[in-house]
Amino acid sequence: xxxxxxxxxxxxxxxxxxxxxxxxxxxxxxxxxxxxxxxxxxxxxxxxxxxxxxxxxxxxxxxxxxxxxxxxxxxxxxxxxxxxxxxxxxxxxxxxxxxxxxxxxxxxxxxxxxxxxxxxxxxxxxxxxxxxxxxxxxxxxxxxxxxxxxxxxxxxxxxxxxxxxxxxxxxxxxxxxxxxxxxxxxxxxxxxxxxxxxxxxxxxxxxxxxxxxxxxxxxxxxxxxxxxxxxxxxxxxxxxxxxxxxxxxxxxxxxxxxxxxxxxxxxxxxxxxxxxxxxxxxxxxxxxxxxxxxxxxxxxxxxxxxxxxxxxxxxxxxxxxxxxxxxxxxxxxxxxxxxxxxxxxxxxxxxxxxxxxxxxxxxxxxxxxxxxxxxxxxxxxxxxxxxxxxxxxxxxxxxxxxxxxxxxxxxxxxxxxxxxxxxxxxxxx
Amino acid sequence: xxxxxxxxxxxxxxxxxxxxxxxxxxxxxxxxxxxxxxxxxxxxxxxxxxxxxxxxxxxxxxxxxxxxxxxxxxxxxxxxxxxxxxxxxxxxxxxxxxxxxxxxxxxxxxxxxxxxxxxxxxxx
Numbered sequence: 056x057x058x059x060x061x062x063x064x065x066x067x068x069x070x071x072x073x074x075x076x077x078x079x080x081x082x083x084x085x086x087x088x089x090x091x092x093x094x095x096x097x098x099x100x101x102x103x104x105x106x107x108x109x110x111x112x113x114x115x116x117x118x119x120x121x122x123x124x125x126x127x128x129x130x131x132x133x134x135x136x137x138x139x140x141x142x143x144x145x146x147x148x149x150x151x152x153x154x155x156x157x158x159x160x161x162x163x164x165x166x167x168x169x170x171x172x173x174x175x176x177x178x179x180x181x182x183x184x185x186x187x188x189x190x191x192x193x194x195x196x197x198x199x200x201x202x203x204x205x206x207x208x209x210x211x212x213x214x215x216x217x218x219x220x221x222x223x224x225x226x227x228x229x230x231x232x233x234x235x236x237x238x239x240x241x242x243x244x245x246x247x248x249x250x251x252x253x254x255x256x257x258x259x260x261x262x263x264x265x266x267x268x269x270x271x272x273x274x275x276x277x278x279x280x281x282x283x284x285x286x287x288x289x290x291x292x293x294x295x296x297x298x299x300x301x302x303x304x305x306x307x308x309x310x311x312x313x314x315x316x317x318x319x320x321x322x323x324x325x326x327x328x329x330x331x332x333x334x335x336x337x338x339x340x341x342x343x344x345x346x347x348x349x350x351x352x353x354x355x356x357x358x359x360x361x362x363x364x365x366x367x368x369x370x371x372x373x374x375x376x377x378x379x380x381x382x383x384x385x386x387x388x389x390x391x392x393x394x395x396x397x398x399x400x401x402x403x404x405x406x407x408x409x410x411x412x413x414x415x416x417x418x419x420x421x422x423x424x425x426x427x428x429x430x431x432x433x434x435x436x437x438x439x440x441x442x443x444x445x446x447x448x449x450x451x452x453x454x455x456x457x458x459x460x461x462x463x464x465x466x467x468x469x470x471x472x473x474x475x476x477x478x479x480x481x482x483x484x
Numbered sequence: 485x486x487x488x489x490x491x492x493x494x495x496x497x498x499x500x501x502x503x504x505x506x507x508x509x510x511x512x513x514x515x516x517x518x519x520x521x522x523x524x525x526x527x528x529x530x531x532x533x534x535x536x537x538x539x540x541x542x543x544x545x546x547x548x549x550x551x552x553x554x555x556x557x558x559x560x561x562x563x564x565x566x567x568x569x570x571x572x573x574x575x576x577x578x579x580x581x582x583x584x585x586x587x588x589x590x591x592x593x594x595x596x597x598x599x600x601x602x603x604x605x606x607x608x
Contacts, residue, residue: 154501154502166502190502190503192502192503192504193504193505193531193532234527234528236570236572236573241531242532242533245531246528246531352570352571352572353570353571353572354570354571354572385534385537387527387534387572388572390534390536390537391536391563391572393536393594394536394561394576394578394594394596395594395596396594
């Protein structure tokens with residue numbers, strides 16, 4: 056059986072450095088396929104091949120969608136493929152968030168986690184009884200079934216920028232015990248925190264050649280003892296990694312640093328001493344901080360957003376990423392704005408978290424959009440984003456040199472960025 | 485997150501979207517001219533579909549199960565106080581009106597109520 060797995064492209068945010076990380080959903084899905092399946096993967100964001108042409112002659116097209124801003128492209132592709140007589144199966148978290156709409160473009164829709172389930176789906180396909188919906192929304196497979204992701208399907212050269220390989224994505228747990236205002240994870244992965252057995256974590260770490268990782272768990276601060284055990288497990292692998300929040304505890308942070316914590320994404324939601332101290336404690340342990348700053352909450356006025364931007368500069372963040380509050384499906388944010396009739400657009404292409412698609416409480420949509428751009432410009436005025444990123448990269452290189460794990464850039468790709476030849480201007484010529 | 489249960493007489497379990505087990509708080513008060521259902525979002529305790537996302541289905545289901553008169557139904561959605569610093573978690577009440585498609589309630593529309601207005605609806 057021949058399967059084409061497609062990861063649809065989406066519109067990138069204007070004026071920001073674009074990096075293409077190797078996607079996680081497709082490599083996790085690929086690992087769950089039974090033996091004997093011939094699989095080709097095409098990431099439309101970096102792969103120059105034509106997706107429609109790549110699907111010719113295959114038995115099934117699988118479309119994996121992570122982001123809301125991918126869904127319209129995924130649906131359009133599916134419509135064209137099905138018009139050519141091909142069968143299309145959708146999966147991934149954005150397919151779950153937009154399940155009802157996705158059904159209209161699908162031969163089959165897979166809801167939930169795939170481990171141990173795809174063999175039966177392919178059996179159904181082979182016997183002409185493919186079901187419209189495979190619903191495993193809350194029937195999570197045993198977590199020990201989650202094995203190493205199948206990263207061999209990635210075209211490695213497409214995930215380099217000037218010869219530097221992007222981080223690989225890796226997860227040590229699923230689910231999240233938190234239920235945050237703008238987040239849909241509770242709907243997608245369930246409220247119960249499901250850590251992978253440490254032997255499985257170690258097995259996967261050993262299988263990843265890349266020394267730099269993004270630990271994509273929703274939050275590492277789920278269980279202090281688990282976190283410590285995770286970091287102790289990671290130490291021998293000498294990886295350098297970024298992640299979401301780590302527990303604010305000296306012992307945990309010290310272990311994280313030993314395990315290679317490079318930088319964390321830390322939500323900065325106000326100008327409190329709590330945030331100032333949180334960032335300082337990461338820094339005290341040699342862990343850099345990228346502030347993730349959500350703009351447009353009902354608590355925020357123009358003045359408070361301006362104060363927040365100033366505060367970010369004061370607390371010496373290493374990087375900052377600004378997003379606009381976006382009412383993604385299955386979030387409390389969307390429920391509230393829907394009830395208040397404040398959602399201005401359901402054009403999912405605009406749900407990039409960089410575009411205002413709702414009526415803010417204390418300002419016009421246009422003003423919030425201006426403040427979003429102002430935040431990016433102000434934070435990176437004195438030192439551009441590329442320079443700050445270079446400093447972070449140098450920290451990783453220094454650690455790797457000290458550990459003897461440094462690999463250097465791929466010389467054959469130094470004139471390319473994600474598979475594309477750099478222009479003279481981009482090369483600084 | 486603590487949840488104010490002032491308008492909860494029972495916890496109601498229901499299969500939410502895609503049959504995901506879900507729950508909400510429920511208070512039902514029958515008056516001669518109205519039957520008031522207060523449905524409370526239970527946030528942390530609710531593993532599934534939110535009340536807002538499922539209100540038309542809940543209204544349909546509860547009307548049938550509890551033998552309510554659809555013409556007298558007053559459906560109130562309650563987001564309880566949770567103690568959060570975020571303004572978006574402040575207590576709120578919405579009266580939800582629906583269109584009817586046979587026995588089904590469809591196309592919800594929300595109008596905000598004060599707590600005093602809700603108490604007046606519940607009063608004899």
